[in-house]
Amino acid sequence: MTLAEFHQKHSKSGLDSLGKSQTFKAKVQGFSGEPVLVERLKEMGLHPGLELLALGQAPFGGPLLFRFGNTVLALRQEEAACTLIEIL
Amino acid sequence: MHLDRNSVDHFVALIGAPNSGKTTLYNWLTNSRFKTVNYPGATIEYSLGRLADRYKSESKGQDFPVMDTPGTYSLFAKSADELVTLNAIYNHPLMGPAGKIILVVDGTQLNRHLLMARQLKEAGFSFVMAVTMSDLLRKNQIELDLTVLEKEFGTRAIAIDGLLGGGIQELVKAVAELPWSPPPKALTPWNEKISTEVLQRIEWLSQETSRQARAAGKNLSAVYEKTARLDRFLLHPVFGLVFFFLIMWGLFSSIYWGAAPAMDWVDGIFASGIEWATESNPGLFGDFLGNGVIASFGAVFIFVPQIFILFVGIGLLESSGYLARAATLIDKPFSKVGLSGRSFVPLLSGFACAVPAVMATRNISSSRDRWITNFVIPLMSCSARLPVYSLLLGFLFIGEPAWKAGFGLAVLYIIAALVGATAAAILNKILVKTETSFFMMELPIYRRPQLRVILRQAFVRTKAYVRRAGPPILIFAVLIWMGTTFPNYQAEGPERLQSSYMAQMGQGIEPLFQPMGVDWRVGVGLISAFAAREVFVSSMAVMFNITDESQQEEGLLETMKTATNSEGALIFTPATVVGLLIFFMIALQCMSTVAIQMKENKSKHFALIQLVVFNVVAYGLAVALVQGLRALGVA
Numbered sequence: 262m263t264l265a266e267f268h269q270k271h272s273k274s275g276l277d278s279l280g281k282s283q284t285f286k287a288k289v290q291g292f293s294g295e296p297v298l299v300e301r302l303k304e305m306g307l308h309p310g311l312e313l314l315a316l317g318q319a320p321f322g323g324p325l326l327f328r329f330g331n332t333v334l335a336l337r338q339e340e341a342a343c344t345l346i347e348i349l
Numbered sequence: 350m351h352l353d354r355n356s357v358d359h360f361v362a363l364i365g366a367p368n369s370g371k372t373t374l375y376n377w378l379t380n381s382r383f384k385t386v387n388y389p390g391a392t393i394e395y396s397l398g399r400l401a402d403r404y405k406s407e408s409k410g411q412d413f414p415v416m417d418t419p420g421t422y423s424l425f426a427k428s429a430d431e432l433v434t435l436n437a438i439y440n441h442p443l444m445g446p447a448g449k450i451i452l453v454v455d456g457t458q459l460n461r462h463l464l465m466a467r468q469l470k471e472a473g474f475s476f477v478m479a480v481t482m483s484d485l486l487r488k489n490q491i492e493l494d495l496t497v498l499e500k501e502f503g504t505r506a507i508a509i510d511g512l513l514g515g516g517i518q519e520l521v522k523a524v525a526e527l528p529w530s531p532p533p534k535a536l537t538p539w540n541e542k543i544s545t546e547v548l549q550r551i552e553w554l555s556q557e558t559s560r561q562a563r564a565a566g567k568n569l570s571a572v573y574e575k576t577a578r579l580d581r582f583l584l585h586p587v588f589g590l591v592f593f594f595l596i597m598w599g600l601f602s603s604i605y606w607g608a609a610p611a612m613d614w615v616d617g618i619f620a621s622g623i624e625w626a627t628e629s630n631p632g633l634f635g636d637f638l639g640n641g642v643i644a645s646f647g648a649v650f651i652f653v654p655q656i657f658i659l660f661v662g663i664g665l666l667e668s669s670g671y672l673a674r675a676a677t678l679i680d681k682p683f684s685k686v687g688l689s690g691r692s693f694v695p696l697l698s699g700f701a702c703a704v705p706a707v708m709a710t711r712n713i714s715s716s717r718d719r720w721i722t723n724f725v726i727p728l729m730s731c732s733a734r735l736p737v738y739s740l741l742l743g744f745l746f747i748g749e750p751a752w753k754a755g756f757g758l759a760v761l762y763i764i765a766a767l768v769g770a771t772a773a774a775i776l777n778k779i780l781v782k783t784e785t786s787f788f789m790m791e792l793p794i795y796r797r798p799q800l801r802v803i804l805r806q807a808f809v810r811t812k813a814y815v816r817r818a819g820p821p822i823l824i825f826a827v828l829i830w831m832g833t834t835f836p837n838y839q840a841e842g843p844e845r846l847q848s849s850y851m852a853q854m855g856q857g858i859e860p861l862f863q864p865m866g867v868d869w870r871v872g873v874g875l876i877s878a879f880a881a882r883e884v885f886v887s888s889m890a891v892m893f894n895i896t897d898e899s900q901q902e903e904g905l906l907e908t909m910k911t912a913t914n915s916e917g918a919l920i921f922t923p924a925t926v927v928g929l930l931i932f933f934m935i936a937l938q939c940m941s942t943v944a945i946q947m948k949e950n951k952s953k954h955f956a957l958i959q960l961v962v963f964n965v966v967a968y969g970l971a972v973a974l975v976q977g978l979r980a981l982g983v984a
Contacts, residue, residue, distance in 0.1 A: 304423045305791065306460060320681070321682055333577075340787055
């Protein structure tokens with residue numbers, strides 16, 4: 262499952278889910294897609310084994326929001342789709 | 350400060366990720382004395398300053414230029430813009446390679462920011478690490494074990510307090526003791542195996558560094574909880590958008606209305622300057638000095654309040670952490686036309702004035718997005734169009750309730766925005782995509798902005814505007830003065846303009862204006878509007894012999910009702926006035942915009958293409974509309 266799919270599945274309720282976000286946990290397994298995007302995702306701090314929370318989505322079907330450690334990251338759908346995850 | 354290679358052997362460069370606290374550190378190091386320069390041949394902007402005198406004892410008297418670079422995540426460039434940043438430290442065309450590097454890492458984001466330390470080491474740069482946010486960490490009783498980092502990278506790592514300047518002296522000392530580095534090696538891209546190893550090592554390092562902090566870690570997460578709570582509101586699909594529009598309305602109001610008193614003040618100063626010059630030197634010289642030279646300087650400085658206020662506003666939004674949220678909130682609609690949420694602030698500013706708006710595009714990180722945004726900015730209905738709209742709408746709805754003209758104005762603004770969106774979509778289709786564009790943005794914690802740093806940045810950028818855009822605006826303004834003054838410069842009153850080169854030119858190209866349904870006098874108004882759009886109203890008054898200045902608009906409206914062309918037909922009819930409105934909406938008739946585009950894009954071609962395209966399209970549409978309306982029976 263990609264990060265984008267994971268997000269779709271778990272945060273339909275938009276940012277309201279932020280409060281309950283602890284339940285939407287995932288673990289990064291790997292990457293696939295355009296090499297440039299993958300490299301930048303790694304530089305932004307994503308790496309296999311990393312656990313992250315889905316926070317919600319910006320209005321109009323905009324970027325998806327994730328949190329890991331002290332970082333909140335906004336990714337467009339196609340960017341999130343480059344990250345493969347396993348649901349915890 | 351000289352920039353040629355001979356006078357500068359070595360310089361110290363600051364690099365670091367966006368939001369790492371780089372700019373704040375830079376302000377400390379240079380005591381806020383720096384200027385912004387462009388990378389030769391590119392629109393990438395970086396700051397260049399010298400080490401502040403107060404640190405001279407720590408630097409053992411050494412004096413060196415310090416460069417601040419745009420935030421970057423990696424030494425592997427992902428875009429043309431990032432490549433320029435890297436070139437600036439690898440081998441700057443004027444200054445050579447950076448001799449020493451200060452890597453700025455956020456102490457709360459070690460797991461992400463240490464990647465660049467690894468890359469710098471591999472490339473053979475001589476560097477020290479400045480670990481920022483130590484004020485935040487200390488406030489929450491978290492102590493980082495920086496010796497872990499020092500051992501790993503074989504260099505000093507120093508905690509910096511951006512708020513009070515703690516650690517800066519130690520940092521300068523460490524920089525001074527650092528040897529100047531040999532020419533750096535280009536990095537060979539990491540394969541999957543290496544990159545995984547590096548990422549794991551960095552994760553381990555950041556945990557080791559903050560290990561002792563574990564017990565207190567709960568405190569720091571309170572800071573992030575606060576940000577998360579705010580985000581729950583500020584990124585909310587409904588409240589978030591409401592707040593977004595309130596903030597943007599505030600920013601827009603401050604450049605639209607907030608700047609007005611200061612602009613009136615600037616205007617007043619130059620007006621009395623012109624009066625003094627023309628009265629104390631009667632004749633052509635006084636006229637040249639006043640209406641030529643002093644008025645031209647006025648044309649440059651009139652934009653200073655707006656530019657300064659806009660950059661203070663952007664600085665506040667950026668350093669508080671809100672700008673990243675704003676870009677995220679509005680990203681989707683903009684991505685439909687190939688732009689990103691980062692284009693919002695510049696485009697919004699365009700509704701006040703294109704000149705500061707073009708300067709605000711510097712905050713857009715992708716050069717393609719910046720190009721498209723710059724191109725469509727002049728389509729946003731700027732404030733200089735208002736007097737023209739007011740005159741023309743006043744004519745269309747003469748003697749009718751005021752709300753009709755108000756409604757017409759709203760429609761004009763909406764059409765302008767739609768035309769801008771269409772233009773951006775077209776450009777997005779025809780421009781070749783040379784690189785993958787990405788949005789990927791980290792949302793930093795909310796922090797109290799440091800006003801001193803923001804004011805300084807705004808000041809430096811405003812100064813850069815005067816220096817760069819000033820000269821071309823001056824030249825254009827003097828040319829327009831000459832065109833409207835000669836050859837009949839001794840004539841008094843309206844006669845001078847009516848018999849000027851500009852008027853002759855208007856008469857010469859009258860056939861061009863006929864399809865728009867207007868005569869050469871309106872043509873002269875259109876040409877003279879190139880000085881500034883609102884000049885259209887006053888030149889129309891001159892061309893149509895309205896002498897009572899206090900009743901200019903009313904008098905003009907009366908005259909327009911009955912004005913006829915050489916064949917006795919009415920010039921101003923609903924059809925021609927609508928044509929003029931459309932023309933003003935699209936045409937690029939503003940020398941200051943052309944000048945700033947020339948300077949900001951480092952390209953005369955860009956400004957020239959924009960000038961031709963916008964005016965040809967505006968003309969074509971206006972003609973089509975006038976002829977179409979007439980064919981439909983609208984006079």
